[in-house]
Amino acid sequence: MDTALIPEGRKRCPLWQFVLFIAVVGAVLLWGVYAMILCWLKGLNQTNMNNAYGFALWIWADLAVIALGGGAFFSGFLKYIIGKDELKNLINYAVIIGFICYSSALLILAIDIGQPLRGWFIFWHANVHSMLTEVAFCLSCYFAVLTIEFIPLILENRQIDKVRFFHNLSHNMHHIMAVFAATGAFLSFFHQGSLGGVAGVLFARPFGFREGVLIWPWTFFLFTWSAAACGPCFTILITKITEKVTRKKLVKDNVIELLAKISGWMLLTYIVAKIIDTWYWAVVTAPEAGFTMMDFYSNNPLYGLWILFLEIVLGGIVPALILITPAGRKNKATLLLATVLAVIGVCVNRWVMVLQVLAVPVMPFESWFMYAPSWQEVATTILPLAYGAILIAIAHRYLPIFPQEPELNPVEQQAG
Amino acid sequence: MFPFSFEWIWDMSHMVFHGGLWYALSIIGLGMTYCILKSVVDTVQGKGGDGHH
Numbered sequence: 360m361d362t363a364l365i366p367e368g369r370k371r372c373p374l375w376q377f378v379l380f381i382a383v384v385g386a387v388l389l390w391g392v393y394a395m396i397l398c399w400l401k402g403l404n405q406t407n408m409n410n411a412y413g414f415a416l417w418i419w420a421d422l423a424v425i426a427l428g429g430g431a432f433f434s435g436f437l438k439y440i441i442g443k444d445e446l447k448n449l450i451n452y453a454v455i456i457g458f459i460c461y462s463s464a465l466l467i468l469a470i471d472i473g474q475p476l477r478g479w480f481i482f483w484h485a486n487v488h489s490m491l492t493e494v495a496f497c498l499s500c501y502f503a504v505l506t507i508e509f510i511p512l513i514l515e516n517r518q519i520d521k522v523r524f525f526h527n528l529s530h531n532m533h534h535i536m537a538v539f540a541a542t543g544a545f546l547s548f549f550h551q552g553s554l555g556g557v558a559g560v561l562f563a564r565p566f567g568f569r570e571g572v573l574i575w576p577w578t579f580f581l582f583t584w585s586a587a588a589c590g591p592c593f594t595i596l597i598t599k600i601t602e603k604v605t606r607k608k609l610v611k612d613n614v615i616e617l618l619a620k621i622s623g624w625m626l627l628t629y630i631v632a633k634i635i636d637t638w639y640w641a642v643v644t645a646p647e648a649g650f651t652m653m654d655f656y657s658n659n660p661l662y663g664l665w666i667l668f669l670e671i672v673l674g675g676i677v678p679a680l681i682l683i684t685p686a687g688r689k690n691k692a693t694l695l696l697a698t699v700l701a702v703i704g705v706c707v708n709r710w711v712m713v714l715q716v717l718a719v720p721v722m723p724f725e726s727w728f729m730y731a732p733s734w735q736e737v738a739t740t741i742l743p744l745a746y747g748a749i750l751i752a753i754a755h756r757y758l759p760i761f762p763q764e765p766e767l768n769p770v771e772q773q774a775g
Numbered sequence: 776m777f778p779f780s781f782e783w784i785w786d787m788s789h790m791v792f793h794g795g796l797w798y799a800l801s802i803i804g805l806g807m808t809y810c811i812l813k814s815v816v817d818t819v820q821g822k823g824g825d826g827h828h
Contacts, residue, residue, distance in 0.1 A: 482776070482796075483776050483780070484776070484782060485776055485792060485793070487788035487789050487792045487793075492792060493792060493795075496792065496795065496796045500796070500799040500800060500803065503803050507803065507806070523823045524814055524818045526823045527813075527814040527817040527818050527822060527823040528810060528811065528814040530817075530823065531809075531813045531817070532810045535806055535810065538802065538806055539802075539806060542802050542806075545799070546799055549795075
């Protein structure tokens with residue numbers, strides 16, 4: 360039964376190994392599900408959120424996975440719109456990673472809103488003055504696009520593909536995939552941007568506030584830019600981890616290097632824009648509001664200049680310089696280092712724009728607000744990681760995700 | 776929300792937000808409808824089954 364489902368020309372680990380992996384990761388998943396049920400049954404009192412932190416660990420995780428899932432829309436944009444055909448060898452995996460990221464984001468939101476049965480209110484009773492409404496619209500629609508992009512891959516399973524209707528459906532969906540990819544890129548541009556816009560329009564919180572164009576603060580553009588830069592890095596990172604776990608080369612180096620190069624230039628241009636933005640904020644925006652830059656990086660137990668250094672230098676400049684250099688991206692160790700740093704950089708950026716913004720006191724008699732998540736928040740944030748690992752394991756075992764795999768592993772495929 | 780909902784107001788915000796939502800949903804819906812209908816027609820006509828996309 361199991362063997363009949365494995366794609367032809369690919370070798371997979373023994374079933375017991377696969378089941379053992381699912382069982383171990385599944386235990387972590389169940390821990391997260393237990394915490395999720397607690398939050399739904401008992402309410403948000405299970406969290407450490409309070410009046411200062413209406414947004415907390417969950418929203419950071421949401422913004423982080425959405426940025427990391429940006430590899431799907433940007434890879435799709437590069438392949439279908441720009442015409443980088445080499446990326447066809449990685450696009451399936453980028454879509455799966457994007458699907459996991461966005462479904463995780465929606466799951467986290469379903470926990471965060473406290474009453475998921477009223478989740479549809481945001482569509483029917485929409486507050487059209489909120490950037491988060493636009494985020495909810497685009498997020499839901501883009502998740503639908505990712506599902507549509509994922510379906511043909513599922514239909515390519517060896518047994519499902521034997522059913523003629525499914526075979527035709529997969530073929531026809533592939534045929535107009537560029538339309539869906541373009542829609543996805545359009546939706547992603549706006550929701551990635553609006554997530555950045557949420558902090559940027561808060562003029563009563565000078566740490567997050569930024570000037571901009573018309574109604575869009577600079578953070579709108581920086582968020583989209585950083586997702587397009589760091590999302591592909593995450594795709595590369597997960598691909599490399601998958602290769603390590605499966606002990607197989609799954610994608611040719613030229614494909615990875617192409618994506619790494621594009622990602623590197625995106626990251627370099629982003630980080631230059633981010634430095635200019637930060638510098639202008641430090642010398643103009645913050646002083647105009649009556650603050651100095653150091654007001655936001657001192658007199659508290661956690662947030663110092665180190666976080667700015669971690670985000671911009673270690674998580675931005677260093678990986679960008681590695682990735683734009685041919686020697687840097689050809690070397691496996693430095694490529695891996697660059698992708699890890701870029702992922703850390705964008706996650707720190709989201710942390711700063713969600714949690715540090717809320718930590719800063721807004722009235723002169725207040726102190727900094729510190730926050731530590733409850734175990735339920737931690738468990739429900741780890742839950743998507745376990746879910747992602749399981750979905751990747753199942754997809755890799757039963758679906759032909761990597762078109763170059765049989766060519767790169769010819770001996771093993773014959774043996775299997 | 777639709778224009779006939781009691782909360783609806785004919786202002787720029789409602790038109791842009793909901794116009795964008797319906798635009799995206801229309802493309803997704805029409806695209807999938809096309810794929811499913813074409814697949815039904817192709818299957819009835821006996822196309823497919825070569826194993827390649």
